[in-house]
Amino acid sequence: RVQFDLWDSDDVPVPRKELLQKVKGVDALVCVLTEKIDAELLDAAGPNLKVLSTMSVGFDHLSLEELKKSILLQLCVYVCVGIRVGYTPDVLTDSVAELTVALLLTTSRRLIEATHEAKSGGWGTWRTLWLCGYELANSTVGILGLGRIGVAIAERLKPFKVKKFIYTDVAPRPELASLIDAEYVSMDELASQSDFLTVCCALTPETKDICNKDLFSKMKNTSIFINTSRGGVVDQEDLYEALSSGQIAGAGLDVTVPEPLPTSHPLFTLNNCVILPHIASASYSTRNAMSALAANNLLLGLKGQPMIKELKL
Ligand SMILES: O=C(O)[C@H](O)CO
Numbered sequence: 001r002v003q004f005d006l007w008d009s010d011d012v013p014v015p016r017k018e019l020l021q022k023v024k025g026v027d028a029l030v031c032v033l034t035e036k037i038d039a040e041l042l043d044a045a046g047p048n049l050k051v052l053s054t055m056s057v058g059f060d061h062l063s064l065e066e067l068k069k070s071i072l073l074q075l076c077v078y079v080c081v082g083i084r085v086g087y088t089p090d091v092l093t094d095s096v097a098e099l100t101v102a103l104l105l106t107t108s109r110r111l112i113e114a115t116h117e118a119k120s121g122g123w124g125t126w127r128t129l130w131l132c133g134y135e136l137a138n139s140t141v142g143i144l145g146l147g148r149i150g151v152a153i154a155e156r157l158k159p160f161k162v163k164k165f166i167y168t169d170v171a172p173r174p175e176l177a178s179l180i181d182a183e184y185v186s187m188d189e190l191a192s193q194s195d196f197l198t199v200c201c202a203l204t205p206e207t208k209d210i211c212n213k214d215l216f217s218k219m220k221n222t223s224i225f226i227n228t229s230r231g232g233v234v235d236q237e238d239l240y241e242a243l244s245s246g247q248i249a250g251a252g253l254d255v256t257v258p259e260p261l262p263t264s265h266p267l268f269t270l271n272n273c274v275i276l277p278h279i280a281s282a283s284y285s286t287r288n289a290m291s292a293l294a295a296n297n298l299l300l301g302l303k304g305q306p307m308i309k310e311l312k313l
Pocket residue numbers: 033055056057058059092229280281282
């Protein structure tokens with residue numbers, strides 16, 4: 001039997017102070033990406049904590065260093081298990097890929113500007129170049145960080161008659177790349193060849209701010225930049241500069257730093273920047289699948305059995 005204490009609100013995350021009190025002595029914890037799992041939280045939880053289950057594929061909110069340290073500490077007192085960590089990859093791949101395609105088309109075909117014009121009286125006579133955008137047919141699509149989600153995005157974009165898929169990563173990923181016939185290129189080539197550049201990498205110390213002035217300055221001024229991974233991979237000041245100066249044509253972001261992005265943020269002033277409130281996995285079926293997987297990971301971890309999806313620390 002498992003006794004649990006639930007933060008029963010979908011409107012606000014559990015206040016940090018309350019979380020720190022409630023975790024005292026627990027054996028396991030389910031969290032989402034708004035909870036920072038760091039030294040302070042692990043200290044507050046204490047040595048009973050054996051299982052952590054995050055309802056997310058991304059795990060940049062977990063301090064892996066601290067979780068690893070907790071394993072070492074436990075080993076020092078001859079307990080041969082540390083904290084085990086479950087997460088929810090795969091079940092959200094379709095939803096995230098679908099939303100990425102929707103965001104890409106919304107940005108490249110200027111749908112937000114267009115609906116605004118239609119309902120605010122800006123819809124005059126038919127004009128040759130009014131609200132023109134960029135199409136996928138015959139384009140080169142670049143993927144920064146090729147994993148399951150990048151492949152799923154490419155599979156969905158292919159029927160739009162994309163000419164070529166290219167990708168970059170820390171090393172070539174031939175098995176995944178062969179599924180979508182994608183060519184491995186350098187970061188510079190990705191920037192200069194992509195008509196659409198979509199970011200699919202995890203946020204790590206190596207990828208933080210990887211999309212910066214240097215990258216944007218090598219992109220075509222007709223290119224569209226899309227990010228549905230984590231806001232931290234983008235230097236937002238450099239992106240603002242690239243968008244406002246016309247260095248690139250547009251950007252679609254589902255993720256930002258911070259989240260929520262303050263409504264006064266300069267990126268909100270730009271017509272060529274579409275910003276969504278981190279909804280890539282927000283379909284009913286995917287969120288159900290994520291929560292079931294997070295719960296099952298937790299229960300299996302508590303029973304000392306292999307989790308369905310476990311992070312190797
Ligand atoms: O990491 C994740 O799971 C997504 O960003 C939220 O669904």
